[in-house]
Amino acid sequence: MTRNPDLRIFAKARPGALPMPGNRDISALAKPNVLDRWNDDGAGIRAIASGDNVITMFGAIGEDYWSDSGITAKKVTAQLRAIGDRPVEVQINSPGGDMFEGIAIYNVLREHPQDITVKVMGMAASAASIIAMAGNTVEIGAASFIMIHNCWVLAIGNRHDMAETASFLAPFDQAMADLYAQRTGSDVADVQKWMDAETFMSGSMAIERGFADAMLSADQVTTDEDTKAADRHVNELRAMELSLVASGHTRTEARARINKIKGTPGAALEPATTPGAGGTALVGALRGLLATATA
Known part of the structure; x- marks a missing residue:
């Protein structure tokens, strides 16, 4: 198993911040089938224009070995510091990645004193869907998707290790369900069913269920x-x-x-x-x- 870095770096958090894991030999990741879906529906989608108050999240959440890049809480913190006390736009097209890094980024964004507008350009799946919920306003493309699911891990060990892993993950799944429910106004039980089913929501469905607020105009998006x-x-x-x-x-x-x-x-x-x-x-x-x- 891969050691997850200690993400408990926030002394203060606004109400609604998610719990942070400590040092654990567990990584919660995007599933291979989600990467396949992003290949079909999200790859190459980018924004047409951006400004000096825009943070782009195009790619994997967390340090990414294969592209020598990745979107991390450390990088987002530095970008927010450079933007300063101004409203921020966050553009997302991501299949997810490390769920715990996504939680850390969500908490970092929640700490920003000004409004945050999230624009889902192609896909906000898995860990990226958590990040999207940090927006005061969430806009989504008609052909874009928000995908939610339970923490998915690769773990090795005996039945006691597996039981411990399940016990460790349960409060994170509950916290995510509570967050989605609070953001959308849906019942927690309904949200948990959607998470269990690994639900992909199109732009119109995401708005109908409260995961997004408005449709993103098509002329703001391009595919390279x-x-x-x-x-x-x-x-x-x-x-x-x-x-x-x-x-x-x-x-x-x-x-x-x-x-x-x-x-x-x-x-x-x-x-x-x-x-x-x-x-x-x-x-x-x-x-x-x-x-x-x-x-």
């Missing part, structure tokens, strides 16, 4: 084909890593095996034209690796 190809490629690597870990490998082992096929050990994502680094050949090789690993 080069960015879309890069997004989809790196998501194949993320999904393959998670699948290999689920089959019994450590994350270090999974990354080493993928990098061996990728041909660029320890490297971040290379352009698809780099030999051995991209395209259908890599994807096919990785899927063959997974089939062998799980046989």
